[in-house]
Amino acid sequence: MPGTYLPTEYLPVLIFILVAEAFGFGALLIGVVFRPKKPYPEKLMPYESGINPKGEPRTRFAIRFYIIAMLFVVFDVEAIFIYPWAIVFDKIGIFAFIEMVIFILILLIGYIYAWKKEAFVWD
Amino acid sequence: MNMANVISPSTVDALIKFGIDVAIILLKIVIVLAIGLLHVAYATYFERKVIGHMQVRLGPMRVGPHGLLQPFADGIKLFFKEDIIPAQADKVVFYIAPIIFMAAAMVNLSVIPFDANFVIADINVGLLFIFAMAGIGVYGIFISGWASNSKYAFMGGLRSSAQVISYEIAMGLSLVGVMMMAGSLNLSDIIRAQGESIFGMYAIPQFIGFIVFVIAAVAETNRTPFDLPEAESELVAGYFTEYSSFRFALFFLGEYIAMILMASLCTICFLGGWTLPWYVLKIFPFLSYVPGVVWFVLKVYAFFFFYYWIRATVPRYRYDQFMAIGWKILIPVAIGNILLTGLVKIILKEVL
Numbered sequence: 001m002p003g004t005y006l007p008t009e010y011l012p013v014l015i016f017i018l019v020a021e022a023f024g025f026g027a028l029l030i031g032v033v034f035r036p037k038k039p040y041p042e043k044l045m046p047y048e049s050g051i052n053p054k055g056e057p058r059t060r061f062a063i064r065f066y067i068i069a070m071l072f073v074v075f076d077v078e079a080i081f082i083y084p085w086a087i088v089f090d091k092i093g094i095f096a097f098i099e100m101v102i103f104i105l106i107l108l109i110g111y112i113y114a115w116k117k118e119a120f121v122w123d
Numbered sequence: 124m125n126m127a128n129v130i131s132p133s134t135v136d137a138l139i140k141f142g143i144d145v146a147i148i149l150l151k152i153v154i155v156l157a158i159g160l161l162h163v164a165y166a167t168y169f170e171r172k173v174i175g176h177m178q179v180r181l182g183p184m185r186v187g188p189h190g191l192l193q194p195f196a197d198g199i200k201l202f203f204k205e206d207i208i209p210a211q212a213d214k215v216v217f218y219i220a221p222i223i224f225m226a227a228a229m230v231n232l233s234v235i236p237f238d239a240n241f242v243i244a245d246i247n248v249g250l251l252f253i254f255a256m257a258g259i260g261v262y263g264i265f266i267s268g269w270a271s272n273s274k275y276a277f278m279g280g281l282r283s284s285a286q287v288i289s290y291e292i293a294m295g296l297s298l299v300g301v302m303m304m305a306g307s308l309n310l311s312d313i314i315r316a317q318g319e320s321i322f323g324m325y326a327i328p329q330f331i332g333f334i335v336f337v338i339a340a341v342a343e344t345n346r347t348p349f350d351l352p353e354a355e356s357e358l359v360a361g362y363f364t365e366y367s368s369f370r371f372a373l374f375f376l377g378e379y380i381a382m383i384l385m386a387s388l389c390t391i392c393f394l395g396g397w398t399l400p401w402y403v404l405k406i407f408p409f410l411s412y413v414p415g416v417v418w419f420v421l422k423v424y425a426f427f428f429f430y431y432w433i434r435a436t437v438p439r440y441r442y443d444q445f446m447a448i449g450w451k452i453l454i455p456v457a458i459g460n461i462l463l464t465g466l467v468k469i470i471l472k473e474v475l
Contacts, residue, residue, distance in 0.1 A: 012148045012244035013252075016233040017226060019152050024222035024373055027202070031369050036205045044210035046273035047364055057274045065285050068446075072288040075454065079295040082461065083251065086302040089465065093472065097465045104458060111455075120450040122443035 067119050078107055151243050155232050163379040164194035170431050177435040198372065206368040209272060216270035221366065221373035224263025227256045228380040235387045236311040238397050238416040249310040250302070253388065254295055257343065260381070261287050264362050267374075271365035279361025282351055282442065287343055289449040294339035296457035300332040300464040301325050301392045314396035323400020326393040331460040333393045335453050337429075340385040342449065344378065346430055348437040349445060386426035387419075394422045 046053050081103070089096055114120070168183065168190070175182025183190030208217060234249040236242040246252060261284050268280015302308060304325060305316040317325055326333045342349040345361075358364070363374045390396055397415030404411055440448075 009244060009246050011144075012152070013230065013233050013246070015145065015148050016152050016230050016243065019149070019156065020226035020229040021222060023156070023229075024225055027369055027373075028206075028218075028222075031202055031206070034203055035368065038205065039207070041210070043207060046209050046211060046271065047275060047359065048273070053274070057272050057277050058269070061278075061281055065281055068285045068289060071450075072292065075292040076288075076295070079292060079299070082296070082299050083302065083308070086299045086461075087306055087308060089303045089468065090306055094469050097469050100465065101462065104462065108458075115451070120447060122446055 062122075064119075064122055071114060071119060074107075074110065148243065151241075152233070155237075155243060156229070159229075159232055159380060159383065160376075162383060163376055164198065166379050166382065166427060167197070167375075168194045169427075170434075173428065173431040174435045177432075201372040202369055204368040206370060207365075209365050211272040212365065213270035213272065216266050217365075220263050220267035220270060221363075221370045221377070222263075224260055224267070225373045225377035225380070227259040227263060228377040228384060231256050231384045232380070234310060235384070236314065236391070236396065237419055238414065239311075241416070242311060245309070245311060248308045250298065250308045250313075250392075253384070254291065257287070257291060260377070263377070267366070268362035271362075273365050275359045276362050276364045279358045279364065282358075283345060283362055286345070286349065286351060286445070286449075289446060290339045290342040290453070293335055293449055293453035293457055294343060296454065296461065297332040297335035297339060298392055299457075299461045300329045303461075303464050303468065304329065310391050310396075314391055314398060317395050318398035318401075323398070323402060324393060324395035329393065329460070329464070331456060331463070335457045335460070336389060336393065338448075338453060340389060341430070341433065342445075344381045344385055346382070347434040348440050350439060351442050351445060382427070382430060383423065386423040386430075389426050390419060390422040396422075 046057065048054070082100070085096060085100055171193075172182040172190075183193040186192045186196045208214060231253050233243040234246060234252050236245075264287065265280050265284045268276045268278075268283070271277070271280075301313060304320070305313040307313055307316065317323070320328075322328050345351075351358075363371060366374060395418075397419045399410060399418055
């Protein structure tokens with residue numbers, strides 16, 4: 001029946017998440033009692049090899065990181081498309097195989113394009 | 124309307140049953156967490172010992188016999204240290220980043236089948252769940268680098284997240300061959316299918332996927348030779364440069380739990396989990412009396428030793444070479460492995 005499905009096998013996962021968070025927060029909160037706290041301005045400065053920090057830390061950074069992020073989305077979605085195909089591969093057989101060859105060929109064109117545009121080169 | 128109509132006996136029974144279920148789950152979680160944290164503590168100890176002996180040193184020797192109490196001394200020290208939050212940091216985000224990182228790694232332990240009948244959450248998409256949580260872990264890395272408001276932390280966070288997401292693709296694709304052979308994403312089913320197969324462990328027929336997976340697993344956990352986010356000579360400590368005290372310990376914990384997880388995943392998908400290959404059992408029949416969890420743990424230890432071994436052997440990579448390995452070699456090889464596996468399966472099915 002639609003709407004009545006309860007994902008009960010995920011209940012342990014939910015409890016585990018709560019336990020893990022409780023462990024992290026709990027250890028930090030209990031520790032407050034035992035830890036020394038003697039802050040002074042030099043101690044609270046960001047680390048920069050012992051000298052006073054110069055300029056903004058959050059400056060512009062290499063465009064490569066953006067490209068990697070975009071490529072990640074493309075290839076990760078590809079991987080997610082391949083998973084269900086891999087699971088039912090035995091049941092579908094040769095038709096599924098040819099279909100996947102075509103799918104990967106289409107992606108390969110994009111991959112070669114990215115390679116030729118030097119998206120994977122860091123300098 | 125009285126209470127008897129609102130809460131019927133069957134509801135009470137259901138509630139009691141639910142309560143017992145939750146109590147059993149909690150008990151299992153506490154067992155797994157206690158054993159897991161003990162393993163993290165001694166993973167750090169043995170790492171120092173193994174690398175020490177490989178470099179003709181002794182490693183930790185002072186605390187307890189042969190330094191056996193060293194991990195506890197380290198833990199207690201970190202717990203009692205001052206917790207410094209830099210003045211310019213993004214306080215709230217800085218506060219929760221290590222917890223996100225640690226919890227995302229820890230939750231994965233809930234889907235790992237340690238023995239034939241011991242798994243906390245037997246979900247049908249276990250493998251997908253692990254990848255999803257690995258994705259959440261990247262948030263912990265990145266926002267810790269961002270929130271610290273320090274140049275080293277920021278660069279380390281950027282590098283580390285780029286590295287982890289790049290190698291996540293290679294890892295995801297390297298496991299597709301295993302999925303095709305097992306026909307399931309449930310980790311217990313993968314082990315069972317593996318135990319019944321001719322080879323006994325998928326590392327033999329899927330050796331290309333196995334090699335890609337091992338390399339990607341080392342990169343995913345930011346270990347040498349791929350520990351570029353915390354390359355000490357250039358980035359101090361990477362994304363957790365500004366973290367101290369127990370917050371630093373949480374990052375450390377998350378990293379080692381991620382290592383345990385990758386070792387377990389390798390054991391499950393390629394080394395046969397709690398089963399032994401049938402040909403080994405044929406030669407040594409008495410081994411079938413050993414409980415499966417022993418084999419599982421031994422395989423995980425072997426993978427851990429491999430982690431230490433390459434740390435002592437291989438120098439650190441340069442960042443551009445490292446990204447090139449991921450994108451130009453591992454991903455095409457993993458895709459080729461998928462097509463090869465499909466082709467072999469089709470040929471075996473159609474010809475035989």
